[in-house]
Amino acid sequence: MDKIFHNFPRLYCPQAMTKGAILNLPEDGSHYLRNVLRKTIGDGVRLFNEQNGEWIAKISAETKKFMTVTMDEQIKQPDIQTSEIHLIFSPIKKDRNDMVIEKAVELGVTHIHPVLFARTIVRDIKPERIQSQIIEAAEQCERLSLPHLSSLTDLKKLLGEWNKDIPIFAAIERTDATPLLQAASSNSLQKLALLVGPEGGITAEEIDLLNTRSFIKPVSLGPRILRAETAVFYGLSLLSAQMKA
């Protein structure tokens, strides 16, 4: 029975879901169902959100703008998630930034913090665009929750406002710091963060700034020089495997 549902398109649903409820799907999702997947009245969909878990529903009406669904039954309980994985990263060039967002969602990040570093080249982000990428990636990877996207800030401000109970594993190039896997396995952390700087690296001043904070744990990402997005993939893979998140 489970298998049938896996063929249903899976969409994020911001509205509250209860048995028998009739909901208009958001415009984007409606468009996708009708014009891309050619779904129509009677077809099944899966809908999810953080509060209500995952449900199956049937398309029960359509207008030019909206597909209307009738909620059927819950197939997944909401996650009781207490662990947090934060990603603190410098925006990078378009395609590679898209990959960072998509992979962060797939690898279980709960909080995304775009941060300006001295050598950040892309100094502007489009939060709406990133939010759509987050939703799309969550739909695809069967996550129930969306990571929280923070506003763009700078490193100093981020550090000033940081919750000191959450250690930040900071990837600093060409250091002899503890390997990340070892650093992250030394205690069973429920909340942690990965920090990855821009393509051009973190400056000496920024390293000094980081070193003034006790919650910063410098880590090594291995013997090779990783591109910024690879450092994110590598770091998040290790952290999420370690936390079983």
Next chain:
Amino acid sequence: MDKIFHNFPRLYCPQAMTKGAILNLPEDGSHYLRNVLRKTIGDGVRLFNEQNGEWIAKISAETKKFMTVTMDEQIKQPDIQTSEIHLIFSPIKKDRNDMVIEKAVELGVTHIHPVLFARTIVRDIKPERIQSQIIEAAEQCERLSLPHLSSLTDLKKLLGEWNKDIPIFAAIERTDATPLLQAASSNSLQKLALLVGPEGGITAEEIDLLNTRSFIKPVSLGPRILRAETAVFYGLSLLSAQMKA
């Protein structure tokens, strides 16, 4: 002193390198140095290959086709690498396949095996193009060796010819297999492989085929459904961290 060299462009050099030798760089690299980086006679470069390690050299002449360099001194010994990380994967769509190759190089893969699965959509690859991507990624990430690229084959043939001493950690979706980090940490392997199927997943017949081989170790890549390229990034990150490769 080391720091100065880090600003020198870093190129793969297929020829043997010895002190004082005069070499014509390959056409691609020559073009890149002259037309992209605007380098000319007297400028320094870093050259590397698996056999000779990494060297600094000076551009000592140029023709329309070639930049000629005079070898100066060795700055890195060749790696004495005994560990092997094999990547067995289904070709996927263009941009994402490019990322797989680039990240495989960055994450320390030594052998790349493109394999046709039943659900592989991209059934043709351009080995020359992949080889250029391999070289470019190795130049960028400060690797000394290039991974070996095998010819495209199919799963049955690959399994038939496989060296049984090298375990293959096979990522099979929706299984309750051992998590990869745990499977890979249970013994200190010097040679291992990661197998990731196509976007559409591995078929039941392919799973049966895999299960007939004792060197296949089914593993789980965590609770979410990862895209094919994410499964590669995740798996290789864990394996390379585990092997300290």
